[in-house]
Amino acid sequence: MPKTSSTPGLSQWLLVAALIIVADQLTKVLVIGAFQLGDTRPVTGFFNLVRAHNYGAAFSFLHTASGWQRWFFIGLGLVAACFIIWMLRRHGQQRMFAWALTLILGGALGNVIDRAVHGYVVDFIQVHAGGWYFPAFNVADSAISVGAVLLILDELRRVRKG
Template sequence: MAATTRTARGRAASNKSRSGTPLLWLAFAALVVVLDQFFKIVIVRSFDYGESRPVTGFFNLVLVYNKGAAFSFLADAGGWQRWFFTGLGLAVGAFIVWLLFRHAGQRLFSLAVSLVLGGAIGNVIDRIVYGHVVDFLDFHLRGYHWPAFNVADCAITVGAVLLIVDEFRRVRRH
């Protein structure tokens, strides 16, 4: 029995080292945070609030603030939402770190939750430092503007899509 346990542990360790470690995925999440914060700092230093600069016929750079969550949900709630969304982001971040340590060998899953983690932490930093999230990517078509967003929001969205793809692949295998 002891030999079987050692062999199983050896295989698990071998799979983990081939497929990635939690530290690799945490480093990837940190890269997302750095990129997100870099672009936000550039925009905050280069734009006045509400200023918009056209880049293409369907895309502008703009400086706007979001005190709420996605699509400005609860933006006018009176201030408590800042700390609620900060706490929620930190709780989700802690849960994702736990998931990464449990499932680091699952590449697509780990990539997906690393993107979500990096995006969540990027927006938490904004809430702590500025009291709101800095948004600057503004897509529009025929007079309709999608709500402005940022690199962190992109990472969260792509991560969520990859989680769905990962789940579909897992279901199809079984």
């Protein structure tokens, strides 16, 4: 499909990903400046701001590994970013698909930066209810999660059309 003036190109998708990275890194800098590791500040009855360090992946997977996971997840994030950019270049006109990929790209690179700079990912959003606490997360994780949902919705929409 040819690109029209209303169809975002690769540079526009990369700009959105960069904005996600900036928002992610800015919020993490604010948390690092205001919280010590383990600090918790209640915001509502179901939401806290915390400072947690995740040396692993989602839900602290491989959190207690000996350190090799830092480099593994940095490499995996960079390979995924290259693949996503390639996909955006080829399919940037597919809006929902491109939004999904862009959110995942921004989130992945936001967490890669943390791993490269700190050796861990800074998490600070904690949701809880009835004594149950969801693992702490951050802006990058949120972008990745929304992007994953959009990928699923895009595929469901594509299957229904076909």
